[in-house]
Amino acid sequence: MSTMTMAAALNAALRDELAADDSVVLIGEDIGTLGGVFRVTDTLQADFGPQRVIDAPLAESGIIGTSVGMAYRGLRPVCEIQFDGFVYPGFDQLVAQVAKLHYRTRGKVRMPLTVRIPYGGGIGAVEHHSESPEAYFAHTAGLRVVTAASPQEAYQTLRAAIASDDPVIFFEPKGKYWTKGEVDREARADLTTAATVLEGTDATLVAYGPMVATALDAAIAASDEGISLEVIDLRSISPIDRETVAASVRRTGRLIVTHEAAGTASVASEVITGVIEDCFEHLEAAPERVTGYDTPYPPAALEEVFLPNLDRILDAVDRTLGRRDSRSHAPAHVEVSA
Amino acid sequence: MSTMTMAAALNAALRDELAADDSVVLIGEDIGTLGGVFRVTDTLQADFGPQRVIDAPLAESGIIGTSVGMAYRGLRPVCEIQFDGFVYPGFDQLVAQVAKLHYRTRGKVRMPLTVRIPYGGGIGAVEHHSESPEAYFAHTAGLRVVTAASPQEAYQTLRAAIASDDPVIFFEPKGKYWTKGEVDREARADLTTAATVLEGTDATLVAYGPMVATALDAAIAASDEGISLEVIDLRSISPIDRETVAASVRRTGRLIVTHEAAGTASVASEVITGVIEDCFEHLEAAPERVTGYDTPYPPAALEEVFLPNLDRILDAVDRTLGRRDSRSHAPAHVEVSA
């Protein structure tokens, strides 16, 4: 066990996989000499050489497409997309090739790619640097889509993603890169189960990635008002661990789902629809979603308006609990934003 | 009024827009001399010239990206993507440029593009020729996403799409290209409202594009069993006309949503979540979705298994109505597939 930032935990996971398996190669823009714009690949090229940690030409389709070819020849490419907003030039190779090759070839060809995407906002960045495109990939059959909320999870989930024979889109909450936590490098994770990070009785609050911390803050604030929230970290965005979510909602009867991405046709829509299918009869109130609004991600000066926050979550909690007056949160709000 | 196929109605809409507005240009692969692989642009290049009906090099990003530039200079490009599965190379230009430019420039730059995409399956085609990618675009703020179920709607919706100052992704149900119907070329449509194509009292069945016909068949089959289904054609996939859907569900208390696309994080998830938000208290049973399964679109020999059909819709109707025995549909099934 040792304390490290999430960025360091990801670096450790990559280092340990590179060391453990010769077929693992990293490819991306500026991941070599520079060590990545977030330093997640720092020192890896120096230690494993330019053929295992590859500085790629500036072309995302090329990065994904050549990784498909490398996978054909038995390698396990780990692609880095520098920022969320730059994955779209590689979208065709991801949805038409990476996601489909195993199905297309009836299992003959496996695509054990991992595509690392630093994602999410709240960091005061310029356009295309704060997006949350996970729904596009969750809607795409043939891909696993995962994220992590803590250094420990980042470490073990990235290792599990690289070890998986399925293509995995790994969304790294870049806003949490510098948060610290204990990391046990012996711990292993599966890619399929959600985690109940806080037990509660009044309502189920589902979050993942960067929103898990906010969800826990909301649970604390709610508890000040005698509301007990159960907080679930989805971890796997696709497929979703519907068992864990439904089991919780059966107990609480109430559901709130939150993420940064816009709400329409989103992961929140899916979690809510899944719960409707799994345990409608247990719902005591309409599930609520607290997500980014249906606008493009805005300039930094407006991102606090766009992003779901404590107040919006607590407001939704109130609505599911049939308590309409949100003012009571003003103190909590002041507290937290102080 | 005259009777024509949907393909002919689309051709008429393009012809009438080209004639009505000099700034309208068509661009796509094989849309000139050939008149498009579905003949939707037949004779248009001969009549309006190669600078208004442009045979483009084989590059979808190039088609969308140069259309953005043409729009900058005041043109209204109508792009044809030859088949649904070929839109992904143009995805970056669509979501990062077309969808964002109006927002990015605070309204200074408008992107009155129309992107025509023949979509959907059931035509025994090869890979990448039968997909339904609408959810990717519905999740993308800044785009209008529409479709049509009849020649009349195809005509008026395409004209409205071209006339709109918003970028519009127009999904053409290619499986219905050869269905005939009356077309009134004077009729005009908006791009925002859903249509109640059949009134009913027991449950609301929401469909769009190619599934509207199947939904109507289901309503007929259901009526044989004394079940009265209200069928709503969404028409606008994004934004969704939630008013119309909610108003219906408030009356029927039950909801089934159907489309060909895979169900996870889909338009069906969104319609159901929207209804939950709008009229949860009116729901007498869990809403049901009847969609493509969460697999890639399969080879032709398996598409009948993949696609939602009469039986799956009626089965869902039974479930919302708490009637479990589906066997009663066997005759209806035989009837229809005969």
Add this chain to the structure above:
Amino acid sequence: MSTTMSPPDPSLVEGLDEPLQVLTADGERRSHELLDPHLTDIDDQTLANLFIDMSVVRRIDEEAVALQRQGELGLWPPLLGQEAAQIGLVRVLRDDDFLFPSYREHALAWCRGVAAEEMLSVWRGTTYTGWDPYERRMATPQIIIGAQTLHAAGYAMAARFAGADEIAVTCFGDGAMSQGDTNEAMVFASAFHAPVLFFCQNNQYAISEPVSVQTPVPIALRPTGFGIPALRVDGNDVLAVRAATRIATEHIRSGKGPMFIEAVTYRMGPHTTSDDPKRYRDQAELDKWSRRCPVTRLEKHLQSTGAPVDSIRAEAKTRSDEVARSLRSAITAMSPPEPQTLFDHVLTTGDATLQRQRRHWEQLEESLLPEAS
């Protein structure tokens, strides 16, 4: 840095003015300084084998078109006219070279041991993949234009990193030259000095669009801008393609990086069985190219060499008839996949959501069994 970079080798492209050729349209063998050294193994037997290969794949093509007409196939993209380009290429590749084709390279599949019915199964709609890519060292048909070129570049990068000397070969058409992926594949191949052969069959058309819609200059010029040497060869001259392929593969295998071949040929048939070429090209053009038919050309050449043409022709016919016969019986006997296989191979491991969908489908099927009603 580029400021101190040397200008490109002037001999970066050969055949720009006139595609490289050793067999004239009349089958006369012309001597060729660049190509002849790579044709020293050509004897009557080799020529006969090439003729038989080309005849058999043409017959498979004809059978496929007929089977499509009879409703046994949903679609078929004929290779008619491109036999020399494909046979000239594949017959001098090494068995461990890996091929990344588009959808029209039936001759490559045939020469890699793929049964005709396996090829056709994809176009019958029973599967997306007719053979095991690893067994044949050939990926199955790629329909997304240009996508496979990046796969080949990546495969070649991996081969180079592994210190192996096999090469990757990717086939694509004139239309594919416009796709970002094809150009990015040249970027990566050039940047990583990857052992990959870019083989472009310029059959003059992308469906209805003549190559002039894609580029006003010869295709073989394009790779030179990426620092990739190119050969522009008469794609209807099987010996020229064979020699060019040898030049390119020797260059690539010796560690000199990627190469590009533009095989100038002609798609004598429709784009696919659902295409009607009369809408966009005239008979005169077709006639002009018919006179350049690669199979007739080789046949004439065999005559000129005094080879036993009649017995070779007979041999080709016998082989073709056999293939056609077994193909027909195999295709008509081909049963559709089991419906539940729809749910297989989405992920390599179980997925609860999909399992649940599968179970629900099974229950519904169960409830709909005729005897049940």
Add this chain to the structure above:
Amino acid sequence: MSTTMSPPDPSLVEGLDEPLQVLTADGERRSHELLDPHLTDIDDQTLANLFIDMSVVRRIDEEAVALQRQGELGLWPPLLGQEAAQIGLVRVLRDDDFLFPSYREHALAWCRGVAAEEMLSVWRGTTYTGWDPYERRMATPQIIIGAQTLHAAGYAMAARFAGADEIAVTCFGDGAMSQGDTNEAMVFASAFHAPVLFFCQNNQYAISEPVSVQTPVPIALRPTGFGIPALRVDGNDVLAVRAATRIATEHIRSGKGPMFIEAVTYRMGPHTTSDDPKRYRDQAELDKWSRRCPVTRLEKHLQSTGAPVDSIRAEAKTRSDEVARSLRSAITAMSPPEPQTLFDHVLTTGDATLQRQRRHWEQLEESLLPEAS
């Protein structure tokens, strides 16, 4: 068809061995057969104006870097070292030529009348667009590498279809040469004979990656493969860039189709204010390029022509101080956008779903007003 296509003009690219230059690093004017005819208007006043332009934009750049340090900006991509490339280009374009830049072309914006604070507002995070693209005939910064090159090609296609004689100009970097979009832009420009100038500032780096990661051959070779003539010019020589731009724009305006200029320059600063170049390049390289500084070079040249350098320098200083002063007051006075503007301009017309989200947000804000608690 390509079989009958003529080989490319051998003069398709100039400056491959040595970038075209008329001002040596020491500011000496060398005669140049190709460029001199396009510099006949150069006199002391023109030189002085160019020097002042370059000095002012460098000062804006310095101020922006300082403001970022002080927390007034979130980020800034310095143009330091690329003044000659940008001023040499923009000062000979016509006012109605439309520019499609990347994010580093501050000098272009300045010369198109954009106020410094308008430029910086984007990097302050208050907006994505600091000016009206139609008013300045210049699109606002494009961050997706290569995307704007297709916009320029399309704009030029529309201009040609309209029979207009303005041209489109797109700026991008060495890294952008690897993107599919940039290559597709050359495909479309070439295929449609579009009046577009591709202006690549090869500043030797894409963030940390030297240009050798993108291509082993000179960038200026790339467009020739698309049939687009190219000029490779010393991007730190404002006169050479000016002359090259004139050659290119005359070529393009006369209906001869697109052209490409590679301006060989150097990013003397970090990629952006959050970059640390020490991690990937050494002092020696920096020193080498400092000796080629475009501003010093022009200053030395002014001296050699006997121009009143002191007064020109003074003039430049006065102008720069003015700009800096008004910039600072404007930036610090700049107020953030109203929160509810988040919901504006998604679509051009109302959208019920978003209206509803906006109303809900307003109600929540309302309920959270401090006085309410």
